[in-house]
Amino acid sequence: MDANHILVINPGATSTKIAVYQGNRSVFLLTIRHECGELEAFSTTSDQLDYRLNLVLSEVEKNHIPFDSVGIIVSRGGLLHPIESGVYEVNKAMIADLETSVMGDHASNLGGLIAHSLLRKFPNARAYIADPVVVDEMQDVARISGHPEFERISIFHALNQKSVARTYAHSRGVEYEDLNLVVAHLGSGISVGAHEKGRVIDVNNGLDGEGPFAPERSGTLPAGALARYCLEKDVSWTQVRKMLIGEGGLYAYVGHKDAQRLEKEAREGNARAMILQKAMAYQISKEIGAMSTVLGGEVDAILITGGMAHNPDLTGEVKKRVEFIAPVLIFPGEDEMRALAHNGSLLLSGKISARKYEIKKER
Numbered sequence: 001m002d003a004n005h006i007l008v009i010n011p012g013a014t015s016t017k018i019a020v021y022q023g024n025r026s027v028f029l030l031t032i033r034h035e036c037g038e039l040e041a042f043s044t045t046s047d048q049l050d051y052r053l054n055l056v057l058s059e060v061e062k063n064h065i066p067f068d069s070v071g072i073i074v075s076r077g078g079l080l081h082p083i084e085s086g087v088y089e090v091n092k093a094m095i096a097d098l099e100t101s102v103m104g105d106h107a108s109n110l111g112g113l114i115a116h117s118l119l120r121k122f123p124n125a126r127a128y129i130a131d132p133v134v135v136d137e138m139q140d141v142a143r144i145s146g147h148p149e150f151e152r153i154s155i156f157h158a159l160n161q162k163s164v165a166r167t168y169a170h171s172r173g174v175e176y177e178d179l180n181l182v183v184a185h186l187g188s189g190i191s192v193g194a195h196e197k198g199r200v201i202d203v204n205n206g207l208d209g210e211g212p213f214a215p216e217r218s219g220t221l222p223a224g225a226l227a228r229y230c231l232e233k234d235v236s237w238t239q240v241r242k243m244l245i246g247e248g249g250l251y252a253y254v255g256h257k258d259a260q261r262l263e264k265e266a267r268e269g270n271a272r273a274m275i276l277q278k279a280m281a282y283q284i285s286k287e288i289g290a291m292s293t294v295l296g297g298e299v300d301a302i303l304i305t306g307g308m309a310h311n312p313d314l315t316g317e318v319k320k321r322v323e324f325i326a327p328v329l330i331f332p333g334e335d336e337m338r339a340l341a342h343n344g345s346l347l348l349s350g351k352i353s354a355r356k357y358e359i360k361k362e363r
Helices: 036-040 045-062 092-099 109-118 158-171 223-233 237-244 249-254 259-267 271-294 312-322 336-349
Strands: 005-011 015-022 025-033 070-076 087-089 126-130 180-186 190-196 199-203 301-306 328-332
Touching (some): 005 109, 005 336, 015 045, 015 336, 025 045, 025 336, 045 109, 070 109, 087 336, 092 109, 126 336, 158 180, 158 190, 158 328, 190 271, 199 271, 249 259, 249 271
Parallel strands (some): 180 301
Antiparallel strands (some): 005 015, 087 126, 180 190, 190 199
């Protein structure tokens, strides 16, 4: 049997997405939602490996996909050492860094681990990740924070930002590498990138401490006030981390992370919901404006994507503030599964080659 199927895996904080493709044609696509209590039984994210691995195997069997027909397993990448954009084969160095959460603990770390573990069941397959969240193309001047102890780093929704940028370029009949774009991904975290001729030369750290607040992340906080809070309250790193990720942003204000609920409450006239939604749009707009200056004002388009891009009230508020910079286009949701599958298809066809993951020497 030809091993021409591509198995795609995308582990998130509250879901596991699984798909099988033949070329760019979807054979099946499934999102398994995880209730909070379901995952709280695991002490660490890496402890979820066997649980999520068995979910993937079960769904492949249910959908009658022969294990020997899978030639490529491609997954969302995790928090690795900074790397260039591209597709990387899972190797020992990558597995070690994902297992030890070398750059932080996140559900995406499970992607490469699941893909590698699946090789025991899929005899003809090879395992890869594509455009992980640590894609780093930042220009050197963007790394300076204001204090040598704190370098700005690149952690963002690279896979979806790059995919949407290429989709837009294709719609215009031009190459992504010929455009200057500002791309804003609005999800459980928010990242806004300045794409200059195919490279993201600056982007806010969408994980833990820069940019707009999001449903579960605090974004940029007043540094002095945060430092005083930590000292006066004598809080642990774990507690501070939760303030920044997981229990920050919208959750800290209203006790939930449901952007759709916020949208509904704002439309119903709830004053708290209305001001929070406006504040989020305000901060997103400020970040888009900042990234437009990175590109010297030469912006071909502003692209808004991610789950919250389904909210026309939020995107409309942003559009009003930034459309003087460049045309604003909305790409609701994220198409990371298709983007991963496309990379797998290019590998199968030999149109691209995988890169080798290795730790680069200090700059």
